Amino acid sequence: MANPTIKDVAKMANVSIATVSLVVHNHRRISQETKDKVLAIIEKLNYHPSPNARGLVRRKSGNIGFVLTDDHFLRTEPFYTHIFMGTEFEAHENEFYILLTTVAAKFKITDPLPRFILERNVDGLIIAGKVPLPFINRLSKATFPIIFVDYSPYDKKYSCVLVDNIKGGELATSHLIEYGHKKIAFIGGDIEHPSIKDRLNGYKNAIEKSGLELDENIIDIKEDYPGRTNGYNAAERLFKKDKAITAVFSCNDAMAVGAIQYMKDNGIRIPEDCSIIGFDDVVSDNAIEPALSTVRVPKMEMGTEAMKLMAHMLKNNTKENKKVLAPVELIIRESTRRICL
Amino acid sequence: MANPTIKDVAKMANVSIATVSLVVHNHRRISQETKDKVLAIIEKLNYHPSPNARGLVRRKSGNIGFVLTDDHFLRTEPFYTHIFMGTEFEAHENEFYILLTTVAAKFKITDPLPRFILERNVDGLIIAGKVPLPFINRLSKATFPIIFVDYSPYDKKYSCVLVDNIKGGELATSHLIEYGHKKIAFIGGDIEHPSIKDRLNGYKNAIEKSGLELDENIIDIKEDYPGRTNGYNAAERLFKKDKAITAVFSCNDAMAVGAIQYMKDNGIRIPEDCSIIGFDDVVSDNAIEPALSTVRVPKMEMGTEAMKLMAHMLKNNTKENKKVLAPVELIIRESTRRICL
């Protein structure tokens, strides 16, 4: 049979379609005997309930929307791709489908919303990374749960899964201090981005806690987009200004790679002359020379965590406001070294 | 009203629900007058037909499955991500939703199929990149159209959108020959991959057409996965074997980047000592120094093309077997230079 329906199963099992439905849901009203009989036939016919029919009566789509900006999705480091994979995996576990859509990074308040929102074809929304505020504001009257991952503009209102960026910043900076470095530069972009701001705060915390003096001159946060080219530019400014820098903490791996490029081009050896540590752990397979020390972010886990939260809310029909902090981990590779006196 | 249905619209417009439906489909049986009236109310109530209800009666899900392997999806260069974006865009145009799922690169014949296939929750399938044969074989009795992008294992059976790899290989190699190079190496991985094989064939064609002699010694296809590290390794083998190489054609940008790394590490200047050209054009924003000449592949366009084909098949209910060749384009940047005698 092409597409067996519940009727086919019912007829073959000599029961009503209601019974089949109850068997599918493992309802206790049905005897084990009947269950076994029906289950066998379901198996035999390869019956799967129609998502449309089910959705119609349940008034649920069974879909979760996953939104991020186009430039995040297309960026070279597969950061959000990993998050998506985590979400997709966990969605599978919970029998949800994921509808992935990008929104323009410069979404305007008059732009159309993703179709699945207009058509109410999602039961919930997971938003990954920084998305434009006009977009979020358009969502204010949404009736379904919304969860943010790696970004949280209105944290009173929505649940979110965030990286422990402050901790990560502290970890990276303390690691460099531990290694004897005194002049530790910070490279960052888009300081309005909460993640980058927090990483910088972690940096400052660690510097202060250690008794070192905070030197604003070796904090470069002039760039906007935290990518390779801008990492290169930031490093250039930094080293032209101050030759005595012996370590760099870059707000992410992408900028770190750019900075490394600058150092290589200018005869600054890593880690002999200068140590550098990144954040995110996205370039491990990239044959970056030397291997980049970094702060690992559990990307997949963040995706699964968001989906778990979502599934929980949907199952219990609650709209809670939970904040999950994903743990970070210091990864020491070859780009950081104890300072040689 | 929370979720207006066709009934709400009908009641408010004083027409039957059938009329509303016909208006939505712009059926010519309805007078312009009535259409205007109903349309105004649809607008006012912000009515959108329920995908579930519609899908139920049409016996269509309105969804298209998009499948690729996990390692392709997670690879550093956003090649397939661009293809997906193209597909997603065109899906939007045609009012389809995309369900993205990865399959394991080592999918076994007994592994479960993606859920949307079991539940018949897709009207068609787009498969991007090389996916395991066991997976494809499990699809043999599928009743929905399947389209391959950038891969085509059973090209008699399925439609596909392919890169004109032979042409691209010729273009890249001819470009180097044109620039006076005589000793042009080829770097490739996984020669079983049709794309890589064709790029190599293009290389061979161009060499032969030019009257140069084909030298198998400077063709390195020992590596498996065509990534950076392996590009580095391949370049190492090549240059240790033959110092006289003045140009390299890498089967893709990722391996080219690895090869560039090797050359830099070993004092081979680009392009002064050696020219190099890649394929795919995925590193343009990466601050690779020098900027990499390459063969551009219209990634987004391939995605849209696949979705256009799919929409066409689905609308006309035909199962055609079409092969689309996406055009390639030579991009000359700074990594290739006319040879200096």
Place this chain on the structure above:
DNA sequence: CATGCTAAGTTAAACGTTTAACTAAACGCT
């Protein structure tokens, strides 16, 4: 032995559309 309870189902309405088949009015022709 009438009564209530439990176990194991079944019946039927509802979910929100689409569309074939029907209707009713208006018009044109002979």
Place this chain on the structure above:
DNA sequence: AGCGTTTAGTTAAACGTTTAACTTAGCATG
């Protein structure tokens, strides 16, 4: 006037589920 055709709708069945309300038989209880 009678008939056919066109126009502009309406009616009602169908799509494949879920689930509240109902049924029926068997059993225990006072």
